[in-house]
Amino acid sequence: MPAHGFGCDQHMWRLVVPLLERECTVVLFDHVGAGRSDLSAWSRERYSTLDGYTEDVLEICDELALGPVTFVGHSVSAMMGVLAAAREPKAFSGLVLLAPSPCFIDDPAVGYRGGFSAEDxxxxxESLDANYLGWSGAMAPVIMGNPERPELGEELTNSFCRTDPDIARVFARVTFLSDNREDLAAVTVPTLVAQCSGDAIAPPEVGAFVQxxxxxxxxxxxxxxxxxxxxxxPEETAAAITDFVAATR
Amino acid sequence: MSTGGDSENGEHRHPGKQPGEDHAAFSALLEDSAEDLYEHAPCGYLSTLLDGTIAKINKTLLDWLGYDHGDLVGRRTFSDLLTVGGRLYHETHFGPLLRMQGEVSGIALELKATDGSRLPVLVTSTVKTGGDGQPLLIRTTVFDARDRRAYETELLRARKEAELEREELKRLNATLQQTLLPPTLVNVPGLDVAAHYHVASTDMVGGDFYDLFPLSAGAWGLFLGDVCGKGAAAAAVTSLARYTLRAAAVYDPDPAAVLGNLNTVLNHEYNGHDPRFCTVVFGLLTPEGDRGGFRITLASGGHPPALLLRADGSADHLHTPGGQLIGVLPDAHIATATVHLAAGDTLLLHTDGLTEARPARNSDGDRYGDEALLDFARALAPTTASAAVAAIRDLLDTFGTGVDDDTAVLAINVPRPTSEEQP
Incomplete structure (x- = not known):
């Protein structure tokens, strides 16, 4: 069950899904507010913390009666996996935390380096705002789905990283201002922390911290x-995931 | 880029000139060097490896940022040149889009120069692939967007301001609307009363109004009306109509006289250039001592007929035919009707927002209409004032966005004696 991070949608997994499908059943979803999710289901209250997203993950597991899943959380979704697995360990056979960060903001008091300051x-x-100037007018009808206008489909695939600017702002805050360092210890399911080389968002010591x-x-x-x-x-990523799945089966 | 090819075939030759002269002049103008075009183009050029390491960068961009060639090539990545916020945006949006689509255009970012200044730019990148379709490197053009971004920032600021003002306007409208309606209806002994105001749009003040108030001993006045138009101008007429009706009813409570006076006032106030008018129904309520219940005389100026829902379960329009719009003609004809309200009877006044609503979600659908409302009333009777108003509220809710005009409803009911209500 791969979960996309802040910025885009489930298309992020497009290149690894065919590789994973050789070994596993893959359940893909868009977080509420992203991709082709039902935007009317989004509310500021529910999605102003990771809890709303975490509940969604558990609801999907429950609704689809998936049994224990391997949850693959990229970036901020890694912490959703941590919170979900802490709450309902039985729902998960394992967690893959891909480029995770439990806290993006530096905490000099305890010598923690997340890589960013609140000003960043x-x-x-501001960058989001600068790139969303034309959103509401031009993109909303496309994102909202136009079954009667299939020609918009092409445009949609070219815009998978676009989200309603208000939603993106709230998700950006949740992503970069959440601090889940204290939640990590509550994870009891097998966990693989997979970090990247030269990640501009999650420095290497963050991966070591999580582990x-x-x-x-x-x-x-x-x-x-x-x-x-x-x-x-994609090959290396898929191999890391399938090896982990095989080891936890 | 191809240069100079066309000048050879003579298609662009000017009359009276030799081909040779032409070519030489063009060559001089074109500064025929691809390298010079690259290095000193009016935009920045940058090529990076797939991991972002800078492989090639032109002089224009180096000059903008204050770097030397050796500082960057092979040493730094494109994302190193960005502000931290821009880097986050690059990693979470730009990069994935580029991987997925092979190109991304017109993304607004800021570059950091060596002197600490920031250069707003618009960035377009394409992925260059090899013969086997595998991506090799990323080519990026960078346009100086200082003026453009200043303009866009101004647009963003203006949009935020407009949003704030719209909120403020909504608040003002809601406040103004409240001042045009009684905060609570007065208590009339022996009568059950209820009212509801449905706001169709929070952007404009509607023109519907109603009131119920005591007159001389043992009599009450009530009215419900609809000023043509919306917004501040309509609100001014609504306000004028309300206090004129209250004052006129004290001066002479005869309902036809009250509306006659309102007609005169509107006619004088908005004479000629900007006629303002309304439809109103005014009622004079008096208890009928020995007989019980109330007697009500209704005068109507162009208003939809009231509905009378009887205790026996029947319902009908209470017609006041021929009443003319108030405020248009110097001597509007005003129609009256008198009726006795016995125990269990309910009188329902409404504005045409209800009957003009389009129940179907399709905005071209048929309007609800007087007959449908009458059927609704027949199904409802016998009822009480609060039950009738609640039913109309529910009905309006089912219409959703099909209600495009404000709607006011006012119901009065003579309660059955409590003994009758016991099973």
Whole structure:
């Protein structure tokens, strides 16, 4: 069950899904507010913390009667997996935390380096604003789905990283201002921490921090560079996931 | 880029000139060097490896940022040149899009120069693939977007301001609307009363109004009306109509006289250039001592007929035919009707927002209409004031966005004696 992070939608997994499907059944979804999810289901109250997203993950497991799943959480979704597995360990046979960060903001008081300051996050919000100028007018009808206008389908695939700007702002805050360092110890299911080389978003010591805090977890550093190994190195990423699945079966 | 090919075939030759002269002049103008075009183009050029490492960068971009060639090539990544926020955006949006689509265009980012300044740019990238279709490197053009971003920032600021003002306007409208309606209806001994105001749009003040108030001993006045139009101008007429009706009823409570006076006032106030008018029904309520119940005389100026829902379960329009719009003609004809309200009878006044609503979700659908409302009333009777108003509220809710005009309803009911209500 791969869960996409902040920025895009389930298309992020497009390159690894065919590889995973050789070994596993894959359940894909868009977080509420992203991709082709029902935007009317989004509310500021529910999605202003990771709890709303975490509940969604558990609801999907429950609704589809999936039995224990291997949850693959990329970036912020890794922490959704941590919270979900802490709450209902029985729903998970394992967690793969891909390029995770329990806290993006530096905490000098305890010597924790997340890589960013609160001001940096404000700057990201400005970047979001600067790139959403034309959103509401032009993109909303496309994103909302136009079954009677199939020609918009092409445009939709070209816009999978676009989200309603209000929703994106709230999700950006949740992503970059959440602090889940204390939640890591509550994970009891087998866990693989897979970090990238040269990740501009999650520095290497963050991966080590996560591994050290989750009892019995294992850390691998992928050769993939950047923050999105599922795009940069789909084979390596898929292999790390399927090896883990095989080991936890 | 191809250069100079066409000048050879003579298609662009100017009359009276030799081909040779032409070519030489063009060559001079074109500075025929691809390298010079690259290095000193009016935009920044940048090629990176797939991991972002800078492989090639032109002089224009180096000059903008204050770097030397050796500082960057092979040493730094494109994302190193971005602000931290821009880097986050690059990693979470730009990069994935580029991987997925092979190109991304017109993304607004900021580059950091060596002197600490920031350069707003618009970035377009394409992935260059090898013969086997595998991606090799990323080519990026960078346009100076200082003026454009200043303009866009101004647009964003203006949009935020407009949103705030719209909120403020909504609040003002809601407040203004409240001042045009009685906060609570007065208590009339022996009468059950209820009212509801449905706001169709929070952007405009509607023109519907109603009131119920005591007159001389043992008599009450009530009215319900609809001013044509919406917004501030309509609200001014609504306000004028309300206090004129209250004052006119004290001066002479005869319902036809009250509406006659309102007609005169509107006619004088909005004479000629900007005629303002409304439809109103005004009622004079008096208890009928020995007989029980109330007697009500209704005067109507162009207003939809009231509905009378009887204790025996029947319902009908209470017609006041021929009443003319108030405020248009100097001597509007005003129709009256008098009826006795016995125990269990309910009188329901409404504005045409209800009957003009389009129940189907399709905005081209048929309007609800007087007959459908009458059927609704027949199904409802016998009822009480609060039950009738609640039923109309529910009905309006089912219409959803099909209600495009404000709607006011006012119901009065003579309760059955409590003994009758016991099973």
């Amino acid at each position: 996050i404000d700057e990201l919000l 050290a805090r989750i009892p019995g977890s294992r850390l691998v550093t992928l050769n993939a560079t950047g923050h999105c190994p599922q795009l940069a190195a």
